[in-house]
Amino acid sequence: MKNFLFVAAENDALENCKAGGMGDVVRDVPRQISERGDRAHVIVPAYSRLHHGGLPKTTLNFSLRGLGYTAELYEVKPKKEFPNIFHYVLHHPEIEAGDIAHIYHNDPEEPFYTDAIKYFIFCTAVAEAIKKGAFGKLDVVHLHDWHSSLLLFLRKFHPEYTNLKDIRFVYSIHNLAIQGIRPFENNYSSVRNWFPDIAIDHRALMDYRYRDCINLMAVGIRFADAVHTVSPSYKEDVLLPSSPPEFIGGEGLERDLQKADAEGRLFGILNGCNYKNINKEKKGNIYRNTVKALFRWLQEESKKYKADFLAHTGEKIMEYVENKPKFIASSVARLTEQKFYFFMRSPEAFVEILKRLEKVDGIFILLGTGAPEYEELFRKLSYQHKNFIFTNGQSEKLIDSMYLESDLYFMPSLFEPCGISQMLAMRNGNPCLVHHTGGLKDTVEHMVTGFSFDGESYDEKIKNMLEAFDEALDVFENDKPKWKKIQASAKKMRFTWQKSVDEYYKQLYKTN
Structure with a gap:
């Protein structure tokens, strides 16, 4: 029996421990490992809240900032129990909940300042x-994103943790x-402040653009035994330099990724999607679930500033409860540059989409919270356009209804490492319209399982996005057999975790 440890910032197997797709992966991969008869341990920070009601396992003493630190390891109950999976949270008073999903901090002045501190403590513990x-x-420690990569720094440079070299990372x-990215020196969140006794190899750790800083994403890529992108096409993308907004690639780390690839350490494996134990909302509940969610948000203190909206x-x-629209386009996402850059830079293109929907008695429903300037843009557009419903909050039931009852799921991401939303929409036979990038390339085929757009220049992308939208509406209106065929093909697609984890075992874990 092989023994695995997953180290991450999020784990959706626990209540209230998810901000994005990483939480789904950290929930689902251990379940596959369990099905194979192997053992998986999963650890995330407690964020000063997740350890309540947990079972204390051990006290951990270690040194940081030249001082003795003590943290507590708790075993906690997941939402669903599976054999051979053990869930833990790590509590230390300095590891606090952030303002993004009560996980991450948003430090506008010094990005990553607070998060770096809490993940330094977490990883050392x-x-x-x-x-x-x-x-x-x-046998294997599986790390996720920069929040856990400091373990590789400790493995390589810390005299106390040479034992980590015996494990595959x-x-x-x-x-x-x-x-x-954080400074090497002269800052409370610097590497020197937290690890004063370790000889720092600046060249091995530095960011190419900010040479007086460590780049923790680069540390993961440089020192892991295997590096993994969450789709094959995203792997190809990141080997090339970014040229925004036309193309988002290696984001300054393409040299490290090319080196990992040349050394046979870089693998692109598509994330899976859950096709079992799905939360099923009844069909026809979308408007009721919207109203219920709105009433709940109106009672929350933190939402008072947007109560009018x-x-x-x-x-x-309420208008649509009686007079149901003939077509629903929808999007569910965090409101960020990655997901909605096209609409932020070209709001007129989004307005054009709303006008085209109007002609077919259609509406656009968008659900999400995120960057203040994106929330503001969509609130403004909602006041101006009757057929744009912006549900500015989070609700699992409403999300399930949207995946179930939309006619077209819209995902114009600027870049997309894998994407889970398109898989969840397709699982319900809901065709998607996507930007032809990263994992969206690997999952949606134009006019077969959905619709996609691309272009050499930004203007061309916007033009092609509107044309693809027209094409989708045209098929829906004028070629019902073709539309039904696309729906059926979308629903038939199976991106299973079983298939993905087979590849993990072969390529990443090397345990077969």
């Missing part, structure tokens, strides 16, 4: 737990754009 044998003898990249959305949705 995890290294101590491994050394202490808290998870038994490990795998590093998954979920979002290459977020790199965890939520009431405006409620009033709008």
Whole structure:
């Protein structure tokens, strides 16, 4: 029996421990490992909240900033129990909940300042737990994004943790754009402040653009035994330099990725999607679930500043309870540059989409929260356009209804390492319209399982996005057999975790 440890910032197997797609992966991959009869331990920070009600396992003592630190390891109950999977959280008072999903901090002045501190503490405590044998003898440690990559720094440079060299380390990249860059010196969140006794190899750790800084994403790529992107096409993308907004590639780390590839350490394996135990909303609940979500948000203190807008959305949705629209286009996503850059830079293109929907008695429903300037843009557009319903909050039930009842799922991501939303929409026979990039290339085929657009220049992309939207509406309106065939083909697609984890075992874990 092989023994695995997953180290990440998120784990959706636990309540309230997810901000993005990484949480799904960290939930689903251990379940496949369990099905194979192997053992998986999963550890995330407690964020000063997830350890409540947990079972204390051990106390961990280690050194940081030249001081003695003590952290506590708790075993916690997951949402669903599976054999041979053990879930842990690590508590230390300095590892606090952030303002993004009560996980990450948003530091506008010094990006990653607070997060770097809490993940330095977290990773050092995890290294101590491994050394202490808290998870038994490990065969593979699987790290996710920059939040966990400091373990590779400790493995290479810290005299206390040379035992980590006996274990295979795998590093998954979920979002290459977020790199965890912090100074080497002269800052409370610098490497020198937290690890004053370690000789720092600046060249091996530095960011190419900010040479007085460590790049924690680069540390993961440079020092892991295997590096993994979450789709084959994204692997090809990241080997090339970015040229935004036309193309998002290696984001300054393409040289490291090319080196990993040349050394046979870089693998592109598509994420899977869950096709079992799906939360099923009843069909026809989309408007009811919207109203219920709006009433809940209106009672939340943190939503008071947008209470007027939520009431405006409620009033709008009531019209559609009686007079159902003939076509629903929808999007569910965090409101960020990655997901909606095209609409932020060209709001007129989005307005054009709304006008075209109007002609077919259609509406656009967007659900999400995120960057203030994106929320503001969509609130403004919602006040101006009757057929644009912007549900500015988070609701699992409403998301399920949207995947189930939309006619077209819209995903114009600027870049997409893999994407889960398009798989969830397709699982319900809901065709998607996507930007032909990264994992979206690997999952949606134009006029076969959905619709896609691309272009050499930004203007060409916008033009082609509108044309692809017209094409989708035209098939829906004028070629019902073709539309049904695309729906059926989308629903038939199977991106299973079983298939993905087979590849993990072969390529990443090297345990077969």
